[in-house]
Amino acid sequence: MNELIDLMMRHRSIRQFTDEQVSEQDIQKAVAAGQMASTSGAIQSYCVIQVEDSANRDELVTLTGNQTKVARCGAFFVICGDTRRHRLIADRDELPYDTRCEAFLLAVVDATIFAQNMALAFESMGYGICYIGGLRNDLPAVSSLLNMPEGLYPLFGLCVGRPAQDPMIRPRLPQPGVLFKDHYPDDATMMAMVEDYDTTMLKYFQDRGAGDRIWSREMSGKFSEPKRMSLGPYYRDQGANLD
Ligand SMILES: Cc1cc2nc3c(=O)[nH]c(=O)nc-3n(C[C@H](O)[C@H](O)[C@H](O)COP(=O)(O)O)c2cc1C
Known part of the structure; x- marks a missing residue:
């Protein structure tokens, strides 16, 4: 073991936070650490939107299924696959932006690796984190709340803050x-x-x-019926070609 592995082995999601804000300096450090994660062919097709506006945070509580931690944590982030940057570059170069399912997957994979590095960096600074998949309950509403343009694929949220609880570590598969x-x-x-x-x-x-x-x-119960059926149409509307 070493310090990093010890930290990883102590991970547990934190769902109750103190009122302490996350300093701008710590946010910048964590995002920088996230950015240093490997990225497919250096494409970096991700971005993170910190939601600071308190009315928007309150609205996101509702949209994520009444997850009050979204408003109560020290900082809340929306992790997105970001293909807009490449689309703008393609426009500039007068080339079609014509990638298929692969481009969508690249964005999802890169954004997720980025997010986990960022989360780990926050944990290393004594913060607790909780990912918020509930963000995908109603992505069209999230999208219009946060003015998300074509090419952006919101994937999940991330709550960060000083822990106000000390939950048990959840065992993993053998x-x-x-x-x-x-x-x-x-x-x-x-x-x-x-x-x-x-x-x-x-x-x-x-x-x-x-x-x-x-x-x-x-x-077996979880996967016995379709969930969030609007996701495919939503990501297609955002410009994803899933073929
Ligand atoms: C992508 C993703 C989405 C998640 N969404 C939620 C969520 O919406 N609400 C929540 O309370 N926890 C959420 N979690 C946390 C998981 O429930 C948690 O990681 C899992 O139960 C394992 O527990 P641990 O993180 O404490 O080890 C999410 C985790 C991931 C990776």
């Missing part, structure tokens, strides 16, 4: 369930690991007073 050598395991081996993890998680939920929850049952 490593043999995610790290394979040379080939993917057979289904029986995989399901044995799932059962193993269900036992670990059952204890975790019980210790937290969250009842007898079975992780794998929650997963």
